[in-house]
Amino acid sequence: MGNYVLSRCDGSVVEIAANNDQEAIDSALARLSEEYPDVFACDTWDQDGVSDDDEPMERLLVWATEEESINDDGGKSVAEISAVRS
Numbered sequence: 001m002g003n004y005v006l007s008r009c010d011g012s013v014v015e016i017a018a019n020n021d022q023e024a025i026d027s028a029l030a031r032l033s034e035e036y037p038d039v040f041a042c043d044t045w046d047q048d049g050v051s052d053d054d055e056p057m058e059r060l061l062v063w064a065t066e067e068e069s070i071n072d073d074g075g076k077s078v079a080e081i082s083a084v085r086s
Contacts, residue, residue, distance in 0.1 A: 003084040006031060009077065021045075021083065025060065028081045032062060036078060040066040048082060056085045 004016040004024040014031070018024035025041055032039045045058040062079040063069040069076070 004028075005082045006079060007082060008032075008079045016081070021060075024081055024083065028062065028079070032079060036064040038065040039063070039078075040069055041081070042069065045083065048080075051084045053084075058083050058085060 002018050002020060002024060004018050004027075005013060006016055006028045007013045016024050016027050018027055029039050029041060040063050042061045042063075045060050048057045048059040051057050060081040060083075061069075061074050061077040062081065063072070063076060064078050074080075
C-alpha cells in the first residue's frame, strides 16, 4: 500500500489508501469530481521535497478543468496529490 495524500487548496488534507499511483489518482479525482465535474490531473509527477522521515516526495497537480491547466505552473490548481517514494 502506497503513502498518498490529497491536499486541497482550502487547506483540507486526506490520506488516500492505494496500491499504486493510478489507484491514488483515481481515488483523488473521484473525491474532487463532486465539486469539480471536469477535474483534470497533470500527467507527470514533480519533485516536492522530503517527508518527515527524509524520504523523497513527489506531487501531482490537479485543476478544476483541463482548460485551467494550460500554461499554468500550479497557481490555478485546486489540489495536489503527494506521494512518498521510499
